[in-house]
Amino acid sequence: xxxxxxxxxxxxxxxxxxxxxxxxxxxxxxxxxxxxxxxxxxxxxxxxxxxxxxxxxxxxxxxxxxxxxxxxxxxxxxxxxxxxxxxxxxxxxxxxxxxxxxxxxxxxxxxxxxxxxxxxxxxxxxxxxxxxxxxxxxxxxxxxxxxxxxxxxxxxxxxxxxxxxxxxxxxxxxxxxxxxxxxxxxxxxxxxxxxxxxxxxxxxxxxxxxxxxxxxxxxxxxxxxxxxxxxxxxxxxxxxxxxxxxxxxxxxxxxxxxxxxxxxxxxxxxxxxxxxxxxxxxxxxxxxx
Amino acid sequence: xxxxxxxxxxxxxxxxxxxxxxxxxxxxxxxxxxxxxxxxxxxxxxxxxxxxxxxxxxxxxxxxxxxxxxxxxxxxxxxxxxxxxxxxxxxxxxxxxxxxxxxxxxxxxxxxxxxxxxxxxxxxxxxxxxxxxxxxxxxxxxxxxxxxxxxxxxxxxxxxxxxxxxxxxxxxxxxxxxxxxxxxxxxxxxxxxxxxxxxxxxxxxxxxxxxxxxxxxxxxxxxxxxxxxxxxxxxxxxxxxxxxxxxxxxxxxxxxxxxxxx
Numbered sequence: 001x002x003x004x005x006x007x008x009x010x011x012x013x014x015x016x017x018x019x020x021x022x023x024x025x026x027x028x029x030x031x032x033x034x035x036x037x038x039x040x041x042x043x044x045x046x047x048x049x050x051x052x053x054x055x056x057x058x059x060x061x062x063x064x065x066x067x068x069x070x071x072x073x074x075x076x077x078x079x080x081x082x083x084x085x086x087x088x089x090x091x092x093x094x095x096x097x098x099x100x101x102x103x104x105x106x107x108x109x110x111x112x113x114x115x116x117x118x119x120x121x122x123x124x125x126x127x128x129x130x131x132x133x134x135x136x137x138x139x140x141x142x143x144x145x146x147x148x149x150x151x152x153x154x155x156x157x158x159x160x161x162x163x164x165x166x167x168x169x170x171x172x173x174x175x176x177x178x179x180x181x182x183x184x185x186x187x188x189x190x191x192x193x194x195x196x197x198x199x200x201x202x203x204x205x206x207x208x209x210x211x212x213x214x215x216x217x218x219x220x221x222x223x224x225x226x227x228x229x230x231x232x233x234x235x236x237x238x239x240x241x242x243x244x245x246x247x248x249x250x251x252x253x254x255x256x257x258x259x260x261x262x263x264x265x266x267x268x269x270x271x272x273x274x275x276x277x278x279x280x281x282x283x284x285x286x287x288x289x
Numbered sequence: 290x291x292x293x294x295x296x297x298x299x300x301x302x303x304x305x306x307x308x309x310x311x312x313x314x315x316x317x318x319x320x321x322x323x324x325x326x327x328x329x330x331x332x333x334x335x336x337x338x339x340x341x342x343x344x345x346x347x348x349x350x351x352x353x354x355x356x357x358x359x360x361x362x363x364x365x366x367x368x369x370x371x372x373x374x375x376x377x378x379x380x381x382x383x384x385x386x387x388x389x390x391x392x393x394x395x396x397x398x399x400x401x402x403x404x405x406x407x408x409x410x411x412x413x414x415x416x417x418x419x420x421x422x423x424x425x426x427x428x429x430x431x432x433x434x435x436x437x438x439x440x441x442x443x444x445x446x447x448x449x450x451x452x453x454x455x456x457x458x459x460x461x462x463x464x465x466x467x468x469x470x471x472x473x474x475x476x477x478x479x480x481x482x483x484x485x486x487x488x489x490x491x492x493x494x495x496x497x498x499x500x501x502x503x504x505x506x507x508x509x510x511x512x513x514x515x516x517x518x519x520x521x522x523x524x525x526x527x528x529x530x531x532x533x534x535x536x537x538x539x540x541x542x543x544x545x546x547x548x549x550x551x
Contacts, residue, residue, distance in 0.1 A: 065396045149307050186376035193364030194390035194441045204393070285379035288423040 021277070069255045077255035086256065087247065089239050098241040099267065101157075101232065102225045105164035109221060113169050114214060117176025121210075122202065128176075138170040142228045146235070155236035167228040168221040173216020179210030212279070212286040219275045226268040290357050291446055291477060292320040292343065295495040297352035299338055299503075303493055311502030316352070318496060318505065320445065323475040325514060327492030329482060329539065331546040335503020336481045340449050343479060344370050356444065366390060369438035370447045374454045378424045386407065386433055390441035408436040411470055430461035435467065439474060448480040452487065464491055465523055472518050473501045485539050489532060490523070491511055496537060499546045507542060509535065 025031045051071060058070035065073065082091045119126040137145070143161050153159035183206045191201045217250070233242030241244050241260050248256035299313040313335045320326045328336045341347040342354060345364040354361040356368070369390065370376075377386050385392075388405035393450040396404075409415060412432040421428060431451060438446055451467075452460045468491055471478055488495055490513050495545050517526050526532060 149496045184376065185377060186372040186374075189344070189346060189364075190372060190437075191389075191393065192346070192364040192371060193366075193368060193370040193447070194393050195364070195439075196393045200393055204389070205378065208378065211380070283380070285421065285423050289377070289379040 028079060066252060066254055067231060069258065073255045074259050077253075078259050081256065081259065086244050087238070094239055094241050094244050095263065095267070097239045098233070098264075099231055101161055101240065102164055102222070102229055105161045106168050106218075106222050106225050107213050108161070109165050109168035109172050110224075113172035113221075114176045117173040117217075118180060118202075118207070118210070120173065121177040121180025122206070130173075134170055134173055137166065138174075142167050143231050146231060150235055159235070160232040163232045164225050164228045167224040171224060172221045175213050175220070176210065179217070180206055181212030182213055183209040212283045215275065215279045215283065219272060219279075222275070223268065224262060229264070291322050291324070292318075292479075294318040294339075294343070294356045295353050295355065297342065297349045297354065299335070299342065299347065299447065300350045313342075313349075314502035314504045316503075316505060317335050319478050322477055325471055325478045325480065325491060325493045326489040327379055327480045327482060327495050327511075328498060329488040329495060329543070330498030331500055331543055332483075333500040333501070333503070334498035334546070336498055337449060338503060339498075340370070340447055340479065340481055341455045343445070344368055344447055354364075366394065366441050367370065367444040368447055369441040370399050370441040370449060371431075371434050371451045373450045374430070375428070377430060377437070379421070379423050381431055382421055383414065383425070387421055387436045387440050389437060405436070405440055408439045411439070412436045426459075428455050428463060431455060431463060432466070435470065438468065439476070443476065445477045445479060448478060450483065451482060460487070461523065465517070467491060468514050468517060471514075485536055486527060487541065488530065489539070490517070490527060491534055495539070497542055507539075509539075511535075 022032070029036060054068070055071055058065065058068055058073075070076075086094060116126070116130060120130055121127075144162055145166075146159075148157040149163050153162060158222055187205050187209065188201055193204045196204065230238070230242035230245060233240040234246060235241035241264050245257050245260035245264075248254075248260065294316055297313060297316045298311070301310045301312055303309045315341065322429075328339060330336055330373055338347065342349055343361070345361050345368065348362075378389065381389065384402060384405050387409055388401040391401040391404060406415075406418070409418065412435060414429065414436065416426065417429070422433060425433065431454070434451065448467075451489070452463050464487055480488075480491060489511060491548060492511045493514060495507075495509040495511055496505045497509075498504065499506045513526050513529075513532055516529075517523055
């Protein structure tokens, strides 16, 4: 310790050694929690920087607008598509048909997948029967079985919805199935010791305690649904956000492509926010007991 | 009447190339009406296996369990269990947790809440009816667990180390509370604990168990809970020469078992 050094350290080391060293936390935080801290301002800065670089690159003319149109061009394009539509369909028509496809497939996947997943968690017979087919198709990319869907179900609406359905179905089933395991054995034993039947244990203990995993699975599932949308709208579509992006790319209308991507992202993100809100209100006890 | 365990043996089958384990060997035990039986022993002595048998979660390899003249053949509302922790349902608030057993029996909401509130009052939980259970302290959660088991109005209350997760001060308070509730409700209790002092203080009968194979090696009749209920302060009961002498005797037995462990 010397008088010139107001913040003495009792350990030597270079810059990297000092950065790698653990420091005490501020009061109110817990020492040693990985990744703790608020990220809001960094995230805002990161987004601002992204748009700034985008704007800079286009404003300075470093990249041709064909490859990266300026942010303003996207906004202008959005306004014009909003007003006059794209390939004869109003903008909201595209949004509506895609949303209907994704949510229709999602609701269908939940209606079938959640009971099936719960049944697979509860019964070795159901698990034995349905585990092999689900585990077989789950890792296959939807694009790989898209041709088969078209051969079997034609180029109409069913094959599109079915393709999205399949991509949502597997995560929903697996989530519900593993959610069955989240009830504590003491909770189950307690219910039985109060005279509950197997059905009552299922209804009052196992299903409520599976809710956090089910909601997470639904969030992951709808994410897969939006991912698969563009693939589903690749063939013989005349409407939809995926169709809009693909057909715009064929006409080198890059602003529409980027705009479509943003619209899909915004809708998917809005739904994710909604699911988080639901999660917060349906399972406020998640991780707290 | 009461519970009678007759010559019960439990053998867990061989697994992972290990030989079969005799978890319990020829257990004989009676829990009379309004009696408070405490099982104590080194880990692996089969205390929890015995509780699982009484609860009906496990069937004996040989021997039988008879409750009020009827053989135990599965779990039922006449034997409610209080667990060490994590057995409350966090999606229900306090009163719904306590009324849970009545909900299972299909009893209407008004009557359910009336009964639940009576036991919440008995355990000093008035005013917490609508609180989420995960906001309560460990001691209060455990009281909710006890109230929940009492609401079920069982013949026999089974307690599986119910106070083990509590800090020392809360634990002593909870022991006194359990004794007062027992005195008010006249339930038969089968209580498992690791703590010798707790066992001596709350029980009317103590069974000391030993491992390999799990069996009852000693039985003591205990006067201390009645001393407390007749007005003697808990600390004074626990400081009496009788209590200390018995505590040392039991500790000696248990340490001998622990020392004999391979």
